Amino acid sequence: ILNVEQSPQSLHVQEGDSTNFTCSFPSSNFYALHWYRWETAKSPEALFVMTLNGDEKKKGRISATLNTKEGYSYLYIKGSQPEDSATYLCAFGQAGTALIFGKGTTLSVSS
Amino acid sequence: KAGVTQTPRYLIKTRGQQVTLSCSPISGHRSVSWYQQTPGQGLQFLFEYFSETQRNKGNFPGRFSGRQFSNSRSEMNVSTLELGDSALYLCASSRGGHQPQHFGDGTRLSIL
Numbered sequence: 001i002l003n004v005e006q007s008p009q010s011l012h013v014q015e016g017d018s019t020n021f022t023c024s025f026p027s028s029n030f031y032a033l034h035w036y037r038w039e040t041a042k043s044p045e046a047l048f049v050m051t052l053n054g055d056e057k058k059k060g061r062i063s064a065t066l067n068t069k070e071g072y073s074y075l076y077i078k079g080s081q082p083e084d085s086a087t088y089l090c091a092f093g094q095a096g097t098a099l100i101f102g103k104g105t106t107l108s109v110s111s
Numbered sequence: 112k113a114g115v116t117q118t119p120r121y122l123i124k125t126r127g128q129q130v131t132l133s134c135s136p137i138s139g140h141r142s143v144s145w146y147q148q149t150p151g152q153g154l155q156f157l158f159e160y161f162s163e164t165q166r167n168k169g170n171f172p173g174r175f176s177g178r179q180f181s182n183s184r185s186e187m188n189v190s191t192l193e194l195g196d197s198a199l200y201l202c203a204s205s206r207g208g209h210q211p212q213h214f215g216d217g218t219r220l221s222i223l
Contacts, residue, residue: 004153034209034212043217044154044212044214046211046212046213049209049210089153089154091154093209096166096167098169099209099212101156103152
């Protein structure tokens with residue numbers, strides 16, 4: 001059974017802090033790695049889809065890196081703001097198979 | 112551009128009943144996936160449909176079934192409901208492959 005692990009499970013930071021989370025996934029038969037943001041009372045929103053080893057994606061203050069050989073991806077948030085408070089999900093995909101989601105990292109940002 | 116629409120938003124059923132949930136994907140999206148989310152668990156994959164064919168199926172009992180119509184709209188059916196089926200059911204659509212998934216607001220199902 002394939003497993004996707006996310007750490008930490010939750011964290012609390014102050015406004016302006018930078019933070020990062022980890023997503024670990026199987027390193028075999030890699031096809032794609034997705035990141036989603038899920039805010040309370042909303043639906044999950046896609047942040048990034050990464051397919052190549054060494055990929056780096058950026059969207060505003062949020063960026064992500066990918067290492068398919070060792071099976072991990074990092075999500076970075078620079079200068080966290082209260083509106084960044086959400087659960088961040090990663091999902092791993094192999095060719096022709098469904099995405100496998102991790103349980104997420106819940107970020108809380110205090111002003 | 113309209114997003115993914117799920118109906119109903121909330122549903123209360125009793126054990127033993129059956130339920131049908133509906134999902135209308137974004138126009139042009141042919142892939143529809145269904146997920147179950149329960150407290151403490153991540154999104155658990157139920158099934159994926161692409162052009163009316165079930166392409167992948169998760170590890171759920173046969174009480175959970177689905178289908179997709181020619182207009183890409185999808186339904187999910189759960190028969191003989193159990194208390195453990197209480198969950199948020201999310202539908203997501205995409206263009207297929209590993210394109211980003213676009214999620215609906217979900218149907219929250221409560222079993223009494």
